[in-house]
Amino acid sequence: MLDTGKDLALSYARSLSWFSLLVILLTTLGLSFFISNSARETLLTRQEDFIRYLVVNLNHQMFRRFILPTVLAHGHIALRQLEQYERLDKVVQSVIQGLPVKRLRIYDFMHRVAYSSDAEELGRIGLAPPNLDEVLAGNTPKPQIISDIPAWQAPFRLPLRENAFVLHALYPLRGELDEGRQTPVMGALELTQDITGDYEQVLAFQGIIVVMCLLSSVVLFTLLLMLIHRAERVLADRMQKNRLLEIELHSNEKLASMGRVIASIAHEIRNPLGIIRSSAELLQNRMDKIDAATARILGAIYDESLRLSQTVNDFLDYARPRRPKQDMVDVNLVLDQLLAFLEGELCHHGVTLERAIAPALFVRGDKDLLYRAFYNILVNGQQAIDGLGFLRITADLDNLGRVRLEFLDSGPGFDPAALPQLLDPFFTTKAAGTGLGLPIVQSIILSHGGLIELENGPAGGALVRLLLPHAPPTAS
Incomplete structure (x- = not known):
């Protein structure tokens, strides 16, 4: 039409x-x-x-x-x-x-x-x-x-x-x-x-x-034709944008419908998974009364129930995003709490953590949601490193006065062919991934009025850049 x-x-x-x-x-x-x-x-x-x-x-x-x-x-x-x-x-x-x-x-x-x-x-x-x-x-x-x-x-x-x-x-x-x-x-x-x-x-x-009249007519007609052609181009561009917006709207409607279905299914699955996980944990506590084979089966049941529970939580987080609070959040404090939790795991996998974070970086938002976004990025970076490597976190204010956070890993980096699709929901390059990690991060950052940018580092590795509005602590 x-x-x-x-x-x-x-x-x-x-x-x-x-x-x-x-x-x-x-x-x-x-x-x-x-x-x-x-x-x-x-x-x-x-x-x-x-x-x-x-x-x-x-x-x-x-x-x-x-x-x-x-x-x-x-x-x-x-x-x-x-x-x-x-x-x-x-x-x-x-x-x-x-x-x-x-x-x-x-x-x-x-x-x-x-x-x-x-x-x-x-x-x-x-x-x-x-x-x-x-x-x-x-x-x-x-x-x-x-x-x-x-x-x-x-x-x-x-x-x-x-x-x-x-x-x-x-x-x-x-x-x-x-x-x-x-x-x-x-x-x-x-x-x-x-x-x-x-x-x-x-x-x-x-x-x-x-x-003279014909020349003036030709000039007037040429100017009119140029204006009409320009109007045609503008009209064509607007129609193209409207068509893309319509396609995007249909796509969003489909995603919203699918999200509602997934949220409903995930909600129904989460309760039985919780029972399975707690039952497996209870049986593991009685391992002195069962043989080794049964213990391994119980361990597998417990681990897989944890993985499935995390997957279900990812689906729910994406399908039903939480409206962020508007508290004053210290980015340094969030990163300190996150790294205190992950530092041991990173050292266990041979990943060195490097930090270059400027002081007094405050944003308005939800501390828990930002914690979740930073966590997803760091876990993705750690999983991308095969063997020894490093994760580098830098944070400062850019030329526009925004809080700029950059997460760089020493892994193979993003596939240039897949880079435009990495923020699409359910797109993943991992065999066991859900494709919701980075889309959840994007949803959280956008809800805080920020931007997310993905690219490869100058010397290799994946670089994730987050840009958030700066909120000085003196602001009311």
Whole structure:
């Protein structure tokens, strides 16, 4: 169930990352389109204003410098006459000189070209745009951008050829423009302006916007993807920890159930064992009345009942750990009492005892339980030594102010392969062991707020390190 949830969570995170990329890209394209369209509209508005000012100036110059003098001198205007045409062309060229005007035409009411910047078009019919009558009626249509290149292809054809985009405008040609008075229309003025260069600048601006937006989108998406991947790793780690905790919880529940069963069985066994042991001891006291073979059998019964009784006590101690007291305990005093009891046994087996214990090492806890923990460690060390050897006990305060006790023996040390399992209940490397010695020690030390560490000594042998909270004797 945890794996399914993990897969769903990670799949959701990945879907979120790609969905965010899609949203960012769509937002970027929409923003770039909006900005570029605004730039295009700005360009068109600017060109409209330019042409409007140009037409007003051209209309004024034509009326002042050509129409009025020509009418006064000849009585009428006839642009077919070369002299009049050249005079008008001179006026027009003086106005549009240096300006990006591709072509300029003037139409009369017969839709005939009355004037053109291209002299060959003079007098021709059929060149007029469809909405010429609207302009001759005094209306001014909106200028249009004309191009033979589709707008969507233009960004891919940079640089653009000349006259790729032209602005076409039609304006009514009037007499002198007096403010507040509408003068009659004299013709229609057609302007064609090449705006390819300006349009290229708009396209370049649009390209910069798109590229910058895409780059920012990629950066944002990369950051978002990194955050999502980090969240995935954190989520995966947490799920893994939850799974391990669940496994450990199931294991602890099984151990607790097994412990309750074992405690119940051990409790039922302990009473009959006590009767067997006491009966064997009673019969041994009457050995003068029985033969040697029977005495050996009774001795075996007594020894095995003692061993079984100790095993039963171990099971009970582990299955039903006692809540420690909170007395002030002198570690030195506990070790003195323990070594006074074990020193003779150690000497009998050829084991030398070495001590290096600092004074005034006090802890809060249960003296009897700590005695039991130290006893189990020393007995394990003595049993691990085959023949002559030593047991070294050191005790002091570490850098964190904890009471540190180290028990080192000269035996073969811990098997590195078995080291991670030595604190597991019922795991043993001894043929006749229960596997509860070190787990009981760990349970006692943990109940006192301490830690137990197992490793091999620098020069060999097994090293058991106990770390307990220090309680100064002056503490209340």
